[in-house]
Amino acid sequence: MKILLVIDRLTNPHAGTEGQFLLLINLLQNAGCELRVVILANSDWLNKNPLSCSTAVIGSSSIKSPKTWWRVYRQARQAEVDGFQLAHIFFNDASVVCPPMFSLAGIKSIISRRDMGFWYNSIYRAVLPFTGKFVSCALSNSRAVANVTGEVERIPQSKLRVIYNGFNRTLSAEARVPELEALKVSGATIFGLVANIRPIKRMQDAIAALAQLDLNSHNPHLVIIGAGDTTELKSLASNLSVGERVHFFGSRSDIPDCLQYLSAGLLCSESEGFSNAIVEYQFAGLPVICSRTGGNPEAVTQDQTGWLYEVGDVAELSKAMAAVLNTPERAKAMGTTAKKEAESRYTIDAMLNQHLSLYRELIGVKS
Template structure:
């Protein structure tokens, strides 16, 4: 079965969606499926490092230009000519633009939804609600994302299937790992509070810096480590204003995160919106107790008081308090971390993610064949 994956752009395999797409394509059983990837825009990473399947680029820059419409028609015709049965769409522009063209030419359409719709606008929602008639299935990565997709895009619940992110268990030995080079900021007799998140407003890292400032009023043996790419300038300025500059460390982007996470005493995520956080999954896998905001799929990963703590979005006092509580109660924190590791091993199993995608693809292909058989049956 030939499957085409379609997405706006591919930055690198370390971002959440790109990582899951890479794992999915790399892990598909090649005796059953032949995957390929099409991008709207070029990927410098793929150009340099390659990808586990063939990659084509449509060079779409503007969503609704005449050239874009012609490109999409040609793309759909080529897929039909090359006997593709199904296209699996990731990211926003592709899911807005592509479904109607694909469906017109008889191709099954699957889209992935992996966030709580922070990018929705009235215009985009109007198109997405129309597109629901051209979509065969939606794959959501949490029950929370399933609900928001149903409520906002009006996709029928029976068309939405939840498949949690798949994560391989990271290696347990970080010795001589390049990720720990020049990392004296991690362990130096101090407790490490860490966050893995690209620096964007939705992640609310400024809340964590403010909470860290409150925490340091009661104990000075703590430091904050922020792992992720983005403009650190405003956050560094905030740290200086709060007299925390010497205690807040920005590592920039890292390609191998688990060895760094294992140095954390508490892992934090304080986003205002999350579909299913890869950072929280990695904290839990690495045996690090978690404090996160009570939003989206975080509720499905972190059971409050059992596998970590959840706090309301923007509640800086409670965020500081729960981090401090884990630091003050290391035995309780260790029990939580152990429970968390067991939960995430079951919920976010890599093989389960792959097998459930494979079953969905095969089921859609079989239903299409069966429908075709019925239409041509002489008795009808």
């Protein structure tokens, strides 16, 4: 099969959507697909890290610019001549411009949706229901995201599909993280939060919940792994007298190795599509404490694989953290259950096979 993969830009291979995009490239190539990646805007990362397949950079990404639409159409026409019949499109601007332009060239479009639409502004809300008429399928990574996509973009139910993210995580018993090793040796119970530092992630709730725990028992600490400005969070931790218990690790490539030191994984977001962090926690055998929003309840079962609490309810978050401290064997058992579920639901093979099946269905190719 020949598949076009389209995205606004590639700047951070460790970010959720971009990481899954790059993973999909490798998987589809290994499955024998012929790929062409179309990117609206260039980036320093892309210049330093050329992709392993044919790549075309449009050089214009503004949906307000006629130049963007014309260049996308010209690229679509060339792709059609070269035998491409289907485009899988990621991110916001590409999913506005590409479906109608690709349709004019005779190429079908899949748009991917991976969050609860916090980026929908008045322009997107006005334009997407129109450009969505040219979409053959809207593919989401959770039922919650699919429902929002259908409602806001007016995509018919028959065109909504869900494929959960796929992961291939293995932990090496010899992979050590010195900073976390030292904390463990000191007797600390470590909670972890993996996410880039942004207001929507509500990391201040985790710090406030930590401050409400009995700090004289179990020696609780919080480790935050992700890029972003730590100034305000450090100030909050200091004001709540837990500055020495909150550790900022920044962006890291050894997250699976870090997770083996944790007693539970946290996610405090006010909005989530389907969290990669939750699944990574589960693959590491951790119970998950997360806000009840978006796709989180699809991944975490209350009192079986973790705890769910209402967004912003710091008292409930702290109560769940205290449960990990006070009943560690129960928390460990929940993590074991979570790991078994993750290994059956979120495999690389399952994700790849479902993508290939969808592509074949839309192109009209039998497996």
